[in-house]
Amino acid sequence: TQLLEQSPQFLSIQEGxxxxxxxxxxxxxxxLQWYRQEPGEGPVLLVTVVxxxxxxxxxxxxxxxxxxxxxxxxxxxxxxxxDTGLYLCADRRYNNNDMRFGAGTRLTVKP
Amino acid sequence: xxxxxxxxxxxxxxxxxSMTLQCxxxxxxxSMYWYRQDPGMGLRLIYYSASEGTTDKGEVPNxxxxxxxxxxxxxxxxxxxxxxxxxxxxxxxxxxxxxxxxGSGTQLSVL
Numbered sequence: 001t002q003l004l005e006q007s008p009q010f011l012s013i014q015e016g017x018x019x020x021x022x023x024x025x026x027x028x029x030x031x032l033q034w035y036r037q038e039p040g041e042g043p044v045l046l047v048t049v050v051x052x053x054x055x056x057x058x059x060x061x062x063x064x065x066x067x068x069x070x071x072x073x074x075x076x077x078x079x080x081x082x083d084t085g086l087y088l089c090a091d092r093r094y095n096n097n098d099m100r101f102g103a104g105t106r107l108t109v110k111p
Numbered sequence: 112x113x114x115x116x117x118x119x120x121x122x123x124x125x126x127x128x129s130m131t132l133q134c135x136x137x138x139x140x141x142s143m144y145w146y147r148q149d150p151g152m153g154l155r156l157i158y159y160s161a162s163e164g165t166t167d168k169g170e171v172p173n174x175x176x177x178x179x180x181x182x183x184x185x186x187x188x189x190x191x192x193x194x195x196x197x198x199x200x201x202x203x204x205x206x207x208x209x210x211x212x213x214g215s216g217t218q219l220s221v222l
Contacts (some may be wrong), residue, residue: 042214043201043213102153103153
């Protein structure tokens with residue numbers, strides 16, 4: 001059972017468009033990490049958010065953590081083909097060593 | 112700087128055969144993880160090890176065993192492989208509560 005719900009599951013857009021993907025839970029996140037995975041590789045960390053209401057920016061990527069720490073979003077401005085990949089959110093739900101992932105959003109950015 | 116190294120990269124087994132997936136990290140991390148990734152399911156935690164000498168079950172431990180041989184190495188064993196275990200397996204490591212570093216995966220097919 002997936003405790004982290006990610007939406008949409010698939011997203012295909014044209015280069016230059018903006019997009020937002022979401023990660024939600026019915027329970028409070030202890031902290032939330034966003035990863036990106038490219039084909040044939042393992043996921044790579046993009047950002048960690050810890051505090052409710054937190055906003056972090058990484059170049060064209062903006063990450064928000066909900067005030068109640070039950071949801072998070074990733075917004076990409078002016079998407080580029082290099083942004084193509086699987087975006088995963090992850091949470092240390094049960095204890096500090098048990099890291100669980102959502103099913104991911106598969107993003108395709110067409111040139 | 113190798114990071115997390117998994118072997119083998121590809122493996123084909125017949126139903127009922129056994130095999131061990133090897134994982135080693137050279138970052139002196141305390142925690143190590145085994146995940147499986149199936150289409151539409153994201154990453155599901157099989158087992159993890161918070162420190163040398165300890166292992167704990169994750170979401171989907173049935174049919175698998177693990178060994179934390181030393182601080183560097185964490186192996187995953189399939190005693191009697193089943194077609195349902197066809198998947199891509201990822202090993203990861205982390206310092207206590209920090210980000211995960213992933214290997215490049217093992218693609219396993221069970222016929």
